[in-house]
Amino acid sequence: MAAVQRALWYIESHSGQALALTDVARAAGVSTFHLSRLFQAATGWSVVRYLRMRRLSQAAATLADGATDILDVALSAGYGSHEAFTRAFRDAFGRTPEEVRKQASLDGLDTVAPLRVIEEPAPALAALRVETIGPLLLSGVSRPYRASDTAGIPAQWQDLFGQLDGRAPTAPAYGVFAAGDDDGCVEYLAGHPISRLAEALPGHHTLRLAQRRYAVARHAAHIGSIPLTWRAMMDEWLPASGLRAIDAPDFERYDASFDTATGEGGVDICVPIE
Template identity: 25%
Template sequence: MDWIERINSAVNYIEENLDKEISYERIAQIVGCSVYNFQRMFSYIADKPLSEYIRNRRLTMAAFDLINSKDKIIDIAMKYGYDSHDSFTRAFQKFHGVLPSKVRNETVRLKSCPKISFQIIIKGETYMNYQIEQLPGFTVSGFKHRICTNDAFNIVPQIWDTAWKNGTMDCMTELFMKADYRPAGFLGISAGGRWGNSEEMDYYLAVTTYVDVLECKRVEPFDGMDTFEFPQATWVIFEANGELPDAVQQVYKKFYTEWLPNSGYELDDLPVIESYMQNNRQEVWIAIVKSGNS
């Protein structure tokens, strides 16, 4: 099963379970990556967060149930995951613009979120500068933050902002000056969140402190820092130069929608690395494997 088929299989799983509990862990198993990576992947491909898509699909189906059945509103609410009449009413009105009670008593205009389907698209509008490298294992060191996976998109920018204000980046700079290894620069790494432990993940602000080659000298981290070890792997490394956050976000979008589906590779189950250097120079490191080898 190729990458596009896996994503569509995950969408089919969601569709089959709109009136049941949807397991993000099961979604990650189907696609073969961490929960966080799938959430990020989905948001770039679909232009909306996974949680929003699921909510909108459920509210779409709830409207059909109101029109086509005589079930009580509270029963429809509970069917689609709402634990009270009030919470369902608020969500329904926010999405459709009308109260659910009016659907059966008046002629109203409703919204519909159709089931999404992914296909390979070849646009070729702009070039992507990248290189594929097989690299030895390496170690990164820095400050680890335990965060809720579902809140990561909001929390991660706050982590960076706080680090620049509270002196954390001064400490990171001192470590970086001792260990100028690749991946270079200040690194942002989202680790964990794989099935079985998907509710939380670790986010690292780090620098590379060791590469597993004979001539490399290991640099010891400062007190209070954590380390994360990457195994030997194949990486595709993209230039993401330009103003943040747009430059990096554009790389992710084109990677998931154009590069990966046509590359003959699949995602490896390793954290993605964002490398931030001087003068608006950035790189995105994504571990990959040949299709059929994962």
């Protein structure tokens, strides 16, 4: 059921664009009928309903954060008018956009979080390689996640690209798990290298990574299955190699072969070691 994984990734990474079922099916590589059957079986949702509820949930979060122009939020969610958006929003959540903006929270709203379906096995690994990487100064968009649920990361990259006027960061780009806590929350930075702090865009977070040695594994499958490769890296491949991880940020490195439109192409998983 790799088509469902591809469809979910495409929806999350293109949610700010006008999407139809045919667009999602094309990205998933199957017919609309086939995708509809597979998606419903895997998630319990229809593709169209999931897409609509994800957009309305994102709109609700934007309103709760204090968005000043409801029409702009409506247009971003794919609605052509304030009235159509308000009807759909009230049907979904039982409240109007104005009410959610006024209460400044999502309390009481049954919003829909990103789904993740991991369907592909991690690729076989011939051997880890060791690289010295850094120092790096990165600039980008940083967000917190629960370690068990990072399905919002594709939309985070979409936000970064949008802030760069649609241009992907100069390769390589970096997805850094920069911090964690005892409650299982992590901070993830989607960013790109800069040479000095003055190059960072307004509102962007910056992060310095010291020069270190890293154990590096290549993830060559679709990006949606990268959690499986991460799990194999930490649970099997690294312990078997005799290398020891240290307490420092690890990251994904997206080189020029990675296709941001399809989620295909190589990604390096880099774990700091002694």
